[in-house]
Amino acid sequence: MKARTLIAAVAAAAWLFHPAGAFASHHHHVEAAADTTGMDHVHRDVHLKRGGIAALDIEFGAGHLVLRRGAPSHTVTLDLYRTVGLDTPRVTLDENSDQDRLRVDSGTWRHDAGARIHIRHHGKHDDEADDDDGDEDDHDAGTRDSSGDHATGGDSRAFDIDTDAHSVWEIALPSDVPFDINLTSGASSSRIDLTSVQVHNLEIETGAGEMDLSFDKPNPESDGTLEIHGGACRFAAYGLGNARFRSITFEGGVGDFFLDWSGDSRHRSDAEIELGLGKLRVELPASLGVKLDASGGALAHLDVDGLDRRGDTYESPGYAQADRRLTLQLSASLGLVDVAVR
Numbered sequence: 001m002k003a004r005t006l007i008a009a010v011a012a013a014a015w016l017f018h019p020a021g022a023f024a025s026h027h028h029h030v031e032a033a034a035d036t037t038g039m040d041h042v043h044r045d046v047h048l049k050r051g052g053i054a055a056l057d058i059e060f061g062a063g064h065l066v067l068r069r070g071a072p073s074h075t076v077t078l079d080l081y082r083t084v085g086l087d088t089p090r091v092t093l094d095e096n097s098d099q100d101r102l103r104v105d106s107g108t109w110r111h112d113a114g115a116r117i118h119i120r121h122h123g124k125h126d127d128e129a130d131d132d133d134g135d136e137d138d139h140d141a142g143t144r145d146s147s148g149d150h151a152t153g154g155d156s157r158a159f160d161i162d163t164d165a166h167s168v169w170e171i172a173l174p175s176d177v178p179f180d181i182n183l184t185s186g187a188s189s190s191r192i193d194l195t196s197v198q199v200h201n202l203e204i205e206t207g208a209g210e211m212d213l214s215f216d217k218p219n220p221e222s223d224g225t226l227e228i229h230g231g232a233c234r235f236a237a238y239g240l241g242n243a244r245f246r247s248i249t250f251e252g253g254v255g256d257f258f259l260d261w262s263g264d265s266r267h268r269s270d271a272e273i274e275l276g277l278g279k280l281r282v283e284l285p286a287s288l289g290v291k292l293d294a295s296g297g298a299l300a301h302l303d304v305d306g307l308d309r310r311g312d313t314y315e316s317p318g319y320a321q322a323d324r325r326l327t328l329q330l331s332a333s334l335g336l337v338d339v340a341v342r
Helices: 003-015
Strands: 040-047 055-058 063-068 077-081 089-092 101-105 115-122 167-173 177-187 188-193 199-205 211-215 225-230 233-239 245-260 266-282 290-295 301-305 308-310 311-317 325-341
Touching: 040 089, 055 063, 055 167, 063 177, 063 233, 167 308, 188 199, 199 211, 225 233, 290 301
Parallel strands: 055 177, 063 167, 063 188, 177 199, 188 211, 199 225, 211 233, 225 245, 233 245, 245 266, 266 325, 290 325, 301 325
Antiparallel strands: 040 077, 055 115, 077 167, 089 101, 101 115, 290 311, 308 311
16 A cells, blocks of 8 residues: 555656646637537527526536527527437426426436536536446436427537547526536536626536636626536636635646636635645736635645745735735645745
8 A cells, every 4th residue: 555655656746747747738728619520419499487596507528518608588508519329419398396497418328428417497538538447327318308309400619629429519508597507527628608697606526628617707696606626637717706706615636727816806705725636826816815824735835926924824915904805725735836926
């Protein structure tokens, strides 16, 4: 056991300090286009009939995912592509409930297939996409839409990742409906642009692959929470100030992570960051009052620029008088952490 632990530590150090492992990619954005030539596709427009917060659950496997703002029409637009041979996505609207419940299912769940999506109105490349055991899991196969028919048609744009069997999904959310969003992605390349989308709560879990999350304008909702769980991936979040969540939790495993807090932040917000093995860069605007507690640093290397140090605590100048404040708790086991005021 000790030998394996030592080997893992040596491998981790080699990855961390090798130039290819450095977090040099935080200015890299996931490409916004993918070739869907020859792919089968499904198109659906689903109208949300009830008021209140809509809950959106997305489970995405291998491929390319786009989540963005659509028209202010109370309508979710889905453009779903898949390579020939994968199951046809099926769209189901449950009207036997006090909530609108929309389900989009790819059929048999496969490690190399696309995804399934649930909306409840409530309120590597090829070799990296393989399972260790090759098993297939079934998730509600046989679901049909409310009319009993399968949906067809559509158009899409997505990203640039190679797998033998994959899906390309574009989901446009109406800007006049608030959402609770739960997103799980596998070996995928994802662009999650929630600019001008009303996001109440957001939870993201991403495995192998890459993901960009962005808020280019202030979120109309301002009292929710954000949870991010990153595995072996490249993950970048831009405009977290504009996201305006009162609480943010980030857990990073093995990979490159970038968190940009620019934007119109709330007057008071809290964030908790936990890093396993990887590289993390946090950029903070000079206009934001920041208090950073790094007492959980363990074996990580921490570099802080632009904050005054007081033991294991760092503060921005004038923190006590700042109109907008962020309290940041940092815990890192083994990795490199860079915090900078810009």
